[in-house]
Amino acid sequence: MAFIFYDTETTGTDTRFDQILQFAAIKTDENLEEIDRFEIRCRLLPHVIMSPGAMLVTGVSIEQATDPSLPTHYAMVRAIRAKMLEWSPAIFVGYNSLAFDEELLRQAQYQTLHNPYLTQREGNARADAMMLVKTVAQFEPDCLVIPSKANGRPNYKLDQLAPANGFDHSNAHDAMADVEAVIHLCRIVADGASAEWSNFIRFSQKAATEAFLLDGDPVLLSEFYSFGGQKHFPIICVGVDREQSTKHLCFDLSHDPAAFAAMPDHALMACITVKPKLLRKVKINAAPTLRSIDDAPAWSLGGLSEAEILHRAAAVLADTSFVARLLEAYESSKTQYDEPGHVEQTIYGAFASTTDERLMDRFHAVPWPDRHLLLSQFTESRFALLGARIIYAESPALLPPELQKSVRTHVRERLLFEGDCKWGTIAKALAECDEHEPTATPPQAEMLRRYRLLLQALAI
Amino acid sequence: MTTFKQRAREEARRILAEYGDVSIPVPVEKIIKKRGIRVQFSPLDQELSGMALIKDGVGIVGVNALHHPNRQRFTMAHELGHHILHQQKINGTAHVDKGFAILLRDTEASQGTNRMEIEANTFASELLMPTMLLAPLIDTTGFDLDDVEQLQMLAKRFKVSLSALQFRLLALS
Numbered sequence: 001m002a003f004i005f006y007d008t009e010t011t012g013t014d015t016r017f018d019q020i021l022q023f024a025a026i027k028t029d030e031n032l033e034e035i036d037r038f039e040i041r042c043r044l045l046p047h048v049i050m051s052p053g054a055m056l057v058t059g060v061s062i063e064q065a066t067d068p069s070l071p072t073h074y075a076m077v078r079a080i081r082a083k084m085l086e087w088s089p090a091i092f093v094g095y096n097s098l099a100f101d102e103e104l105l106r107q108a109q110y111q112t113l114h115n116p117y118l119t120q121r122e123g124n125a126r127a128d129a130m131m132l133v134k135t136v137a138q139f140e141p142d143c144l145v146i147p148s149k150a151n152g153r154p155n156y157k158l159d160q161l162a163p164a165n166g167f168d169h170s171n172a173h174d175a176m177a178d179v180e181a182v183i184h185l186c187r188i189v190a191d192g193a194s195a196e197w198s199n200f201i202r203f204s205q206k207a208a209t210e211a212f213l214l215d216g217d218p219v220l221l222s223e224f225y226s227f228g229g230q231k232h233f234p235i236i237c238v239g240v241d242r243e244q245s246t247k248h249l250c251f252d253l254s255h256d257p258a259a260f261a262a263m264p265d266h267a268l269m270a271c272i273t274v275k276p277k278l279l280r281k282v283k284i285n286a287a288p289t290l291r292s293i294d295d296a297p298a299w300s301l302g303g304l305s306e307a308e309i310l311h312r313a314a315a316v317l318a319d320t321s322f323v324a325r326l327l328e329a330y331e332s333s334k335t336q337y338d339e340p341g342h343v344e345q346t347i348y349g350a351f352a353s354t355t356d357e358r359l360m361d362r363f364h365a366v367p368w369p370d371r372h373l374l375l376s377q378f379t380e381s382r383f384a385l386l387g388a389r390i391i392y393a394e395s396p397a398l399l400p401p402e403l404q405k406s407v408r409t410h411v412r413e414r415l416l417f418e419g420d421c422k423w424g425t426i427a428k429a430l431a432e433c434d435e436h437e438p439t440a441t442p443p444q445a446e447m448l449r450r451y452r453l454l455l456q457a458l459a460i
Numbered sequence: 461m462t463t464f465k466q467r468a469r470e471e472a473r474r475i476l477a478e479y480g481d482v483s484i485p486v487p488v489e490k491i492i493k494k495r496g497i498r499v500q501f502s503p504l505d506q507e508l509s510g511m512a513l514i515k516d517g518v519g520i521v522g523v524n525a526l527h528h529p530n531r532q533r534f535t536m537a538h539e540l541g542h543h544i545l546h547q548q549k550i551n552g553t554a555h556v557d558k559g560f561a562i563l564l565r566d567t568e569a570s571q572g573t574n575r576m577e578i579e580a581n582t583f584a585s586e587l588l589m590p591t592m593l594l595a596p597l598i599d600t601t602g603f604d605l606d607d608v609e610q611l612q613m614l615a616k617r618f619k620v621s622l623s624a625l626q627f628r629l630l631a632l633s
Contacts, residue, residue, distance in 0.1 A: 002503065003503065030502045030503050030504055089506075089526060091525070123526065125525075125526065194498075194500060195498070198498075198499070198500045198501045198502075199501075201501045201502060201503060201525045202501040202525055204525070205525055205526065207528060207529055208501075208525065208529050208532065211530075212529075292489075294490075294493070
């Protein structure tokens with residue numbers, strides 16, 4: 001059994017529309033000793049524009065990103081999957097990975113006609129080392145050195161945190177160097193905060209997390225926010241979201257349930273969306289930060305005694321009518337989202353049918369010249385478009401003329417788009433070059449100058 | 461004459477009595493923690509369920525984080541059994557290498573081919589499915605030992621695997 005520590009370097013920060021350019025991973029045993037490592041880079045996709053900001057952070061120039069000797073994006077994803085499946089089962093760990101790298105990895109697999117949930121299938125589990133670091137900073141403050149920003153707030157950026165804790169991170173933002181930095185931090189935590197390390201591992205497992213929440217006892221949930229803050233909630237699990245079985249609904253025991261149980265439905269409905277919310281959502285497949293109430297320090301309980309929390313939890317669970325009304329109010333208050341407009345946004349629409357999954361397997365198995373023949377057989381058009389884009393990236397000539405023209409139009413529309421959009425466009429990249437040029441070092445300025453020339457040529 | 465299995469059961473009952481009132485499912489993790497023993501989750505190899513060790517003078521029950529929660533509960537009870545029944549042997553490793561694992565619960569142990577493992581399994585079985593809580597349920601409901609559906613419901617109440625319950629019922633009968 002093992003951990004797989006991984007990191008990606010990308011074309012930008014949008015998890016739907018940017019792409020992975022470099023993937024690095026190290027497999028370790030349970031004692032965090034390295035067993036194997038893997039690294040791969042790939043070429044820029046035809047429909048993706050690299051952000052100049054990402055270029056300056058990663059140091060990957062446009063010449064490197066378009067180097068024809070590199071594998072295609074499709075070939076890279078195939079290689080990543082083959083190696084990760086060879087290493088499975090394991091716990092996948094990254095730094096800020098659940099919000100970023102994991103989403104990009106899922107997109108990469110989805111867009112190359114694979115099941116996107118590699119880190120949660122084949123007996124695998126997932127966790128985020130940034131959450132671990134933030135947890136340790138709260139509950140075991142002597143374990144790690146947390147640097148501060150100019151405004152005094154804690155700085156959890158890996159390129160600051162790793163050196164502050166004795167790691168030579170001179171090659172920061174190289175995917176493999178970042179992986180090594182994360183393992184270094186995890187070793188410190190495993191040695192110096194073993195209870196936090198144990199919880200981190202335990203709740204990487206969906207089944208273990210669910211069992212813990214459904215045990216009937218109140219638990220402490222810690223949430224960490226991107227601006228650097230955190231909150232701790234004593235909670236008791238009362239139900240599950242009707243549409244997402246991995247989303248558990250928990251009453252926040254900071255609220256006195258007696259005050260809400262007596263409310264009529266309309267008043268309860270009015271309270272359900274008011275902050276601080278009555279119900280906290282805990283995704284059991286997203287490695288939440290949990291602990292038993294009896295393991296929680298008094299300062300984290302919001303001024304409540306353990307006895308009062310147990311009393312409130314028992315009162316909530318005993319009042320089945322109140323729980324039912326709470327869950328009904330929650331379901332009624334859910335936001336309805338618009339239908340996604342772009343293929344990248346349909347990743348969470350629905351699971352692929354068995355028919356389409358089988359067709360994906362055939363797509364990967366048949367020779368390139370025959371792959372386009374399968375596209376019309378997909379029951380969902382999104383898979384046909386993704387398949388066509390894969391073939392186009394390999395070589396446009398592999399597509400019949402009409403389809404080739406159609407994909408080319410799709411690519412041009414993406415690159416030349418002038419309005420407000422989520423993806424990188426030529427116009428956005430040129431504007432970003434303008435922003436960065438005044439502060440760029442001479443080598444960076446040269447990198448931007450050459451990129452600008454290429455963007456201008458593409459725009460014609 | 462008290463057999464080694466009887467001794468293991470009696471020790472499990474003693475531990476339950478020392479904890480206080482217990483109901484189904486038996487709160488095995490709380491029982492362990494109340495005795496000052498730490499529960500540590502690790503991604504062990506698939507064939508390993510857990511371990512009992514002492515590190516820096518602190519008793520530790522190691523659990524394979526990748527196993528099913530019900531299996532983890534049995535592992536916790538089994539490793540607690542080692543701490544209670546075989547403390548002298550565990551103490552012998554107290555100052556050995558950091559994180560040195562002894563008494564690994566593996567396939568051999570689960571098959572009960574080793575006396576210490578049989579003792580720990582018997583202890584775990586009595587701890588998680590105490591006679592005082594299990595016997596009345598079988599008596600009052602007219603339990604059919606061949607009724608798999610009913611067995612599964614009972615296993616779910618005790619939060620143990622079906623096979624663990626079947627072994628327990630066989631021992632009880």
